[in-house]
Amino acid sequence: MLPHPLLKSHYATPEAKPEFVNRLFDAGAPHYDGITGWGFLGSGSAYRRWVQRRHGLKPGMHLLDVACGTGLMAIEGMRILGTADNITCLDPSEGMMAEARKKLPAKFVVGYADRLPFADASFDFLTMGYALRHVADLAVTLREYHRVLRSGGRVLILEVTKPTSPLGNFFFWLYFGKIFPGLTRLFTRSRAAHDMMYYYWETMDASVPPDSVLAAMRAAGFAVVKRVHVLGLFSEYVALKA
Numbered sequence: 001m002l003p004h005p006l007l008k009s010h011y012a013t014p015e016a017k018p019e020f021v022n023r024l025f026d027a028g029a030p031h032y033d034g035i036t037g038w039g040f041l042g043s044g045s046a047y048r049r050w051v052q053r054r055h056g057l058k059p060g061m062h063l064l065d066v067a068c069g070t071g072l073m074a075i076e077g078m079r080i081l082g083t084a085d086n087i088t089c090l091d092p093s094e095g096m097m098a099e100a101r102k103k104l105p106a107k108f109v110v111g112y113a114d115r116l117p118f119a120d121a122s123f124d125f126l127t128m129g130y131a132l133r134h135v136a137d138l139a140v141t142l143r144e145y146h147r148v149l150r151s152g153g154r155v156l157i158l159e160v161t162k163p164t165s166p167l168g169n170f171f172f173w174l175y176f177g178k179i180f181p182g183l184t185r186l187f188t189r190s191r192a193a194h195d196m197m198y199y200y201w202e203t204m205d206a207s208v209p210p211d212s213v214l215a216a217m218r219a220a221g222f223a224v225v226k227r228v229h230v231l232g233l234f235s236e237y238v239a240l241k242a
């Protein structure tokens with residue numbers, strides 16, 4: 001199950017998507033923290049910490065952060081756990097992980113969400129921040145998440161979700177489709193940073209609806225599956241491996 005229909009202006013086949021996405025994030029990586037800092041009005045770190053704590057991350061747990069990028073989720077995870085000793089970060093982009101390595105003494109693994117190079121039942125808590133749209137296949141990815149979690153383990157997936165009302169949708173497009181990429185270009189003078197944020201918008205716009213994500217989580221075997229909707233914009237998908 002694709003997380004969004006193929007974006008034919010970027011890649012003609014599903015097989016070509018990972019290379020395109022990796023190039024995009026490798027090139028935009030040095031700008032990512034700065035852009036998302038002002039783009040979300042400085043709320044990102046506090047929100048990432050609050051959401052992980054609220055959904056049950058506790059000291060002593062083994063945490064896997066999939067699509068760790070520059071480490072923004074995992075750093076907040078480290079603040080809660082009190083150490084990075086039990087944190088594993090996975091991402092296919094060497095460029096994004098190079099930024100994360102500068103600030104986080106966790107274990108780093110190059111890899112894809114739908115082919116996790118970990119044994120069954122390895123982790124207590126699995127996070128994925130703003131990257132579900134980039135996986136090759138939702139169903140396969142969620143089955144992988146279920147497989148690597150221990151019994152009683154939790155998954156927490158964060159996304160920005162397009163509003164359903166026409167007015168909400170208009171402002172969503174205006175900000176994420178126009179203002180955010182435009183200001184990114186202006187502030188960074190980087191075409192790569194602009195393209196990364198424009199693709200951010202394109203994939204949010206084309207993404208499957210929240211109900212499809214919830215259904216895929218249930219089909220993967222998760223229990224107590226729910227979506228917490230914050231400020232009409234942020235989706236927190238949470239579930240338990242029974």
Ligand SMILES: C[S@@+](CC[C@H](N)C(=O)[O-])C[C@H]1O[C@@H](n2cnc3c(N)ncnc32)[C@H](O)[C@@H]1O
Pocket residue numbers: 021022025066067068069070071072073090091092093096111112113114128129130131134135136
């Ligand atoms: C928007 S960034 C999110 C980074 C970070 N999680 C955060 O909260 O800011 C998306 C990340 O997803 C990664 N990514 C893209 N395709 C992926 C895949 N198939 N599996 C895992 N990660 C992927 C990218 O390399 C990039 O680092």
